Amino acid sequence: MTAAPQTLSAPVQAPPHGDHEAALRFITCGSVDDGKSTLIGRLLVDSRAVLQDQLASVSRSGQADLALLTDGLSAEREQGITIDVAYRYFATPARKFIIGDAPGHEQYTRNMVTAASSADAAVVLVDATKLDWCSPQLELLAQTRRHTLLVNLLRVPAIVFTVNKLDAVDDPALAFAHIRAALQRFALAAGVGVRAIVPISALKGHNVATAQPGWCDYHGPSLLQLLESLDVTPAPDQAEFAFPVQWVEKFHDRADTAQGRRVFWGRVASGQARVGQPVRVMPSGQTALVAQVLDHVRHARDIPAGHSAGLVLDREVDVSRGDWLLAPESAEPSRELTATVAWLDDEPLVPGRAYWALHGHRWVKAKVKRVLHRLDIHTLSQAEAAQLEANAIGRVELALQEPLATQPYARSRVLGSLVLVDTATHRTAGAVLVD
Incomplete structure (x- = not known):
């Protein structure tokens, strides 16, 4: 946890090497009942990703319960909590999104860690009504701190704090000022880099999809506008080659593989799979050259990191599921x-x-x-x-x-x-x- 903190209320310019065309994967996390599922429901509704019949199915007494759009398990609906990670997809004219709604309960922290491990951004919610917002020295909830530390440890590139339920306090501007100061102190002490701190009301939609300049003395972008400005984490194409073998396929006298040798399938973890790439098999330590690279439809071409590939080596070596094909200069086991x-x-x-x-x-x-x-x-x-x-x-x-x-x-x-x-x-x- 050594990143220099950035305690901002406006988006930081995205790095030039990022990929803004691919779907942004982000998770919502924080303490229980901070409004994570409601926030995602609001994003889905305001981006018109929910049909009228879907909205009607989660309405109670004439008012939609937005949390039910993501809490799909029967146990979640009965208890009013999120248990497993629920993934939802939506798009705006600017980009596509994949949301992971992570549970806030401590006993389901493992599910949150799983979702964060592949996320490009994390939206950490803070419930203003649970804090002593009148105090300039207020203390954050333990689960807010824990989830922030975890997403930072997991190297989630962009962390955004959203202060929720400000519509339910007597002085929203004062509450946001004090909570923002507490978040800045925590981020500075923990070495957490923060992309922005945004005041919102997930229930009423304030600053979620559309910015409301001046509300809570905040003049930055809405949460959705901020997410649209973030870039997807670039695949580590320039790193040393690494390829975990998931499946070994044997061919006999097939024209589409070099000399009928075995094909080792998996996803390129880093670097690039290309013909002529020298590899060392781990743990055996044997060496070989990549003779052929196949994509998912068996077309021969180079495969970048993050994509599945089938590799054929120039000689027969002992390779099984679970082995790694690494660049020869990789660290010793x-x-x-x-x-x-x-x-x-x-x-x-x-x-x-x-x-x-x-x-x-x-x-x-x-x-x-x-x-x-x-x-x-x-x-x-x-x-x-x-x-x-x-x-x-x-x-x-x-x-x-x-x-x-x-x-x-x-x-x-x-x-x-x-x-x-x-x-x-x-x-x-x-x-x-x-x-």
Whole structure:
């Protein structure tokens, strides 16, 4: 968490290397009942992505309950909470969007982490009615702080704070001023880069799709206008080549593959798949050259990062599902890892316990050697800890049964991330970010 914070109320100019044509993937997160589902419902309605019969189906007593447009599970509708991540698609004349509505409850933090791992932006909601907005030194809710720290750890490129339900307080301008100051203090202390802080009312639509200059003494763009200005995270085409093998296909005497050799299918994690690319197979260490590159319809062409490809090598080497094809100069595999862990299981992480670790498509056993420290989300200090409880963030040392060729997460979101799975319950236990 070292990014220089930007506490702004207007959009920062998008980086020139971004992709503004592709759909922007963003998530809404924050504490429970902050209005995340209602905000997405408002975006869908105001962008005309909802048909009249859909709107009528979520109306109660003549008024639409916008949250029901995303809370589709029966348990969500019965309890009035979001449990799983709900994805919705909509478009404006300026661009397309993919929204992930992440749950706010602590016990569903794992779902929020999953959604954030592939997001281009995160909209963190803050409910003004839950805070002591009259106080200039008000404290933010713990889940607001936790979700912000998590999306920052996961390297979500753009973080936007939205202060919601300002229509329900007596002095919206004063409330926004105090909450904005609290968010700026927190972002500065945590090293979180913030793209903007926007006052909104998801229920009434203030500053959601259309800007209302002067409301809450705010003169910046609406939330939707801000999202339209953001660019999609560019694929790491210039990074070292990395390719996790997901499926091995065998051909016999086929004209569309070189010499009938096997085709290794997967998604290019970084770099570019091209003919002549030298690769090293991990973990075996064998080397070869890429003889042919196929796209999803078996046309021969170069494939950039983020897209699926089939690779044929110039010689027969031992490659199985779970192996990696890496550039020869990639880091040497190691059995020892120091990593930041977002712990998601109800059972605490304790030294000496073994888990399954998933790296790309490769499963290995991982043992927790020790817990180095735990992050106190209230003081942002590093506290000594013997274990990590549910939803804690900490730093640990792991010992792997087999070596893995990892890179720091700050360098590669694919090579630098692992998932820990409980060996008994098969539950997702933790998200691991290699230091």
